[in-house]
Amino acid sequence: MTDAALASAPPVSDEVAVQITGMNKWYGQFHVLRDINLTVTRGERIVICGPSGSGKSTLIRCINRLEEHQSGHIVVDGTELTSNLRNIDKVRSEVGMVFQHFNLFPHLTVLENCTLAPMWVRKIPKREAEATAMEFLEKVRIPEQAGKYPGQLSGGQQQRVAIARSLCMRPKIMLFDEPTSALDPEMIKEVLDTMIELAREGMTMLCVTHEMGFAQAVANRVIFMDQGQIVEQNTPREFFNNPRSDRTKLFLSQILGH
Amino acid sequence: MSDLHSQTVAYSRDTMLPPVPPPRREAGAVRWLRENLFSGPLNIILTILAIWVLWLALRDVLPWAWRGIWNAGSISECRTIRDQLYGEGTSAACWAVIRARWQQLVFGFYPASELWRPPLALVVFLLAVLPILFADLPRRLLWLTAAAPFLIVWLLWGGPIWGPVAVALGFGLGWLAWRIVARAGGPLLGAVAAILVPVLYWIFVDAPLTAALARILPIGLTPVRSSDFGGFTLSIVIGLSGITLSLPLGILLALARRSEMFIISKVAVIYIEVIRGVPLIVWLLVAQVLLNYFLPSGTNFDILLRVIIMVTLFSSAYIAEVIRGGLAALPRGQYEAADALGLGYWQAMQLIVLPQALKISIPGIVNSFIGLFKDTTLVSIISLFDPMRMSSTIRATTEWGGIYWELYIFVAAVFFVFCFAMSRYSMWLEQRLERSHR
Numbered sequence: 001m002t003d004a005a006l007a008s009a010p011p012v013s014d015e016v017a018v019q020i021t022g023m024n025k026w027y028g029q030f031h032v033l034r035d036i037n038l039t040v041t042r043g044e045r046i047v048i049c050g051p052s053g054s055g056k057s058t059l060i061r062c063i064n065r066l067e068e069h070q071s072g073h074i075v076v077d078g079t080e081l082t083s084n085l086r087n088i089d090k091v092r093s094e095v096g097m098v099f100q101h102f103n104l105f106p107h108l109t110v111l112e113n114c115t116l117a118p119m120w121v122r123k124i125p126k127r128e129a130e131a132t133a134m135e136f137l138e139k140v141r142i143p144e145q146a147g148k149y150p151g152q153l154s155g156g157q158q159q160r161v162a163i164a165r166s167l168c169m170r171p172k173i174m175l176f177d178e179p180t181s182a183l184d185p186e187m188i189k190e191v192l193d194t195m196i197e198l199a200r201e202g203m204t205m206l207c208v209t210h211e212m213g214f215a216q217a218v219a220n221r222v223i224f225m226d227q228g229q230i231v232e233q234n235t236p237r238e239f240f241n242n243p244r245s246d247r248t249k250l251f252l253s254q255i256l257g258h
Numbered sequence: 259m260s261d262l263h264s265q266t267v268a269y270s271r272d273t274m275l276p277p278v279p280p281p282r283r284e285a286g287a288v289r290w291l292r293e294n295l296f297s298g299p300l301n302i303i304l305t306i307l308a309i310w311v312l313w314l315a316l317r318d319v320l321p322w323a324w325r326g327i328w329n330a331g332s333i334s335e336c337r338t339i340r341d342q343l344y345g346e347g348t349s350a351a352c353w354a355v356i357r358a359r360w361q362q363l364v365f366g367f368y369p370a371s372e373l374w375r376p377p378l379a380l381v382v383f384l385l386a387v388l389p390i391l392f393a394d395l396p397r398r399l400l401w402l403t404a405a406a407p408f409l410i411v412w413l414l415w416g417g418p419i420w421g422p423v424a425v426a427l428g429f430g431l432g433w434l435a436w437r438i439v440a441r442a443g444g445p446l447l448g449a450v451a452a453i454l455v456p457v458l459y460w461i462f463v464d465a466p467l468t469a470a471l472a473r474i475l476p477i478g479l480t481p482v483r484s485s486d487f488g489g490f491t492l493s494i495v496i497g498l499s500g501i502t503l504s505l506p507l508g509i510l511l512a513l514a515r516r517s518e519m520f521i522i523s524k525v526a527v528i529y530i531e532v533i534r535g536v537p538l539i540v541w542l543l544v545a546q547v548l549l550n551y552f553l554p555s556g557t558n559f560d561i562l563l564r565v566i567i568m569v570t571l572f573s574s575a576y577i578a579e580v581i582r583g584g585l586a587a588l589p590r591g592q593y594e595a596a597d598a599l600g601l602g603y604w605q606a607m608q609l610i611v612l613p614q615a616l617k618i619s620i621p622g623i624v625n626s627f628i629g630l631f632k633d634t635t636l637v638s639i640i641s642l643f644d645p646m647r648m649s650s651t652i653r654a655t656t657e658w659g660g661i662y663w664e665l666y667i668f669v670a671a672v673f674f675v676f677c678f679a680m681s682r683y684s685m686w687l688e689q690r691l692e693r694s695h696r
């Protein structure tokens with residue numbers, strides 16, 4: 001599966017999608033992210049892992065400015081994230097995000113969840129937005145749920161709706177923050193399958209996850225974080241077979257359960 | 259394999275059970291009575307006690323109300339009729355006072371020939387809120403909603419139509435100023451212009467313009483003075499204005515209080531605490547007396563308008579607190595998802611946050627509205643003729659001196675009907691909006 005997925009994926013280009021240089025972030029006195037340097041090229045699929053509290057969520061949330069960094073630079077798709085609101089809006093409309101707890105809008109139907117942002121941010125006419133939404137709902141294989149409310153769906157279905165909702169904005173980059181860790185085991189697969197399909201189509205993805213099978217199947221690179229720093233990054237094969245740092249070895253032995 | 263068996267021995271089911279409908283509940287009045295009123299000794303005692311207290315309360319009141327006399331010109335006539343019908347000294351209500359004076363109780367001193375205007379204004383109001391209450395109606399109807407306040411003011415107070423038209427023009431000018439200046443000089447300058455231009459217009463241009471238009475094309479209704487408003491018309495005018503104006507103001511205050519901008523949130527906090535910390539009656543006296551000191555002498559600022567403003571400001575502080583509770587109850591993920599999708603602040607508020615927060619706040623909001631509506635009776639202390647004061651006035655006449663229960667019961671009943679309707683509407687709305695949350 002690993003080789004098939006990678007083989008069918010379009011080649012990674014050398015166009016830069018996200019460039020983070022010398023980035024630091026503090027929560028009050030607490031230094032959460034320390035000197036982060038990371039370049040993601042278009043079409044690259046990156047898996048970020050690491051122990052709890054190591055700053056994985058904070059890092060990817062900085063990329064669409066849900067969190068503000070205090071020093072260093074983050075350039076997303078050619079736009080630097082500063083306090084300039086116009087830049088922030090521009091980046092957010094190009095970057096999709098999928099949350100651990102789905103964060104669907106419970107007062108809107110599945111279809112409305114998917115058409116809201118295209119209609120209000122991109123000013124796409126309702127009919128066109130609905131057609132796009134149905135297309136993506138079909139892609140995540142739940143078009144028949146379009147008229148339901150999120151509360152009527154299972155966790156796995158909700159997460160797939162959340163993915164479709166992001167895709168409806170036709171983002172260039174997708175961020176995933178532990179998309180499967182709130183799900184029951186039998187639902188994890190349906191969400192991962194959706195993500196694998198997305199990876200095959202060449203989507204640029206940054207994914208915080210502990211699903212190591214997924215990392216091996218689709219990632220170009222695995223990044224290991226600890227204490228707010230990038231400790232190791234490598235291809236999945238090297239990362240899992242030849243971890244270099246002791247922290248990585250310890251982490252892998254815990255997570256793979258031996 | 260039996261179920262008993264399955265608990266002791268390794269077991270695997272060979273046939274799956276088909277679903278069967280749930281057992282039907284026993285029904286019937288007897289069962290209901292037994293379960294709810296006579297289920298045990300304590301319950302039986304309480305039931306009997308409650309029936310006894312009810313009997314004590316109603317044994318005199320019901321016959322009194324039932325025997326009531328509806329046709330009479332004065333209380334003494336009422337008494338004569340009663341003595342003839344039931345014998346001397348029997349207690350019987352004299353509902354005739356309500357028949358005779360309902361016009362005053364409902365319309366105050368509104369000119370008799372113009373009584374069609376307040377109900378029509380109410381109908382216009384109800385039509386105008388329809389597109390807000392029911393989102394499925396075409397959005398174009400909102401233009402009617404925007405025009406309704408001016409139409410309602412014109413219907414109620416009369417005068418040349420040009421007055422409201424000229425005032426409405428001010429809002430149009432403000433909007434125009436915003437569009438032009440905001441595009442050229444940014445939103446802050448735009449906001450300043452949007453406030454300054456209409457205010458200047460209202461101070462300097464509005465009155466001469468109205469006068470000129472009225473000379474050229476005199477269309478108008480008989481003017482009615484604010485002091486002629488009274489009874490339930492007064493309560494409803496103050497109550498509904500207060501309700502419709504304090505909701506948007508309360509929403510803005512709640513958002514301001516949660517704002518990340520220090521000054522804005524502190525101003526909102528101070529406003530809310532000060533307004534809530536002082537009784538409404540004091541604010542009404544302030545409206546009556548003090549505002550005149552602050553305004554340039556010679557300006558005759560309508561007392562009813564002052565009261566409406568005060569009631570609105572007062573109620574908006576309460577509404578703001580109720581809505582703040584709703585805002586706080588929303589999970590942070592909702593804000594984050596809206597941000598991540600690229601929605602702007604106002605879009606996120608309008609589309610994601612407020613629909614959910616308001617839904618949570620409906621019981622509290624309606625509670626505040628009911629309180630506000632009943633509090634309109636407080637205006638009697640600043641010499642406006644609300645239903646209570648109107649009742650006292652009627653009692654002070656020679657015909658109806660000495661009557662009181664009948665009038666108060668009528669006033670109470672009408673208030674109850676309105677408040678109960680609001681309460682029912684809110685429950686209906688809550689149920690309709692009930693959507694499966696996570």
Ligand SMILES: Nc1ncnc2c1ncn2[C@@H]1O[C@H](COP(=O)(O)OP(=O)(O)OP(=O)(O)O)[C@@H](O)[C@H]1O
Nearest residue numbers: 027030032050051052053054055056057058059178
């Ligand atoms: N709003 C906040 N204020 C203060 N500290 C915070 C805040 N959010 C996160 N932190 C702290 O920052 C650190 C990094 O948090 P982060 O959520 O990025 O970790 P994570 O790697 O995603 O962990 P997990 O695997 O548990 O999700 C944690 O120690 C956390 O306690």
Ligand SMILES: [Mg+2]
Nearest residue numbers: 056057058178
């Ligand atoms: Mg996390």
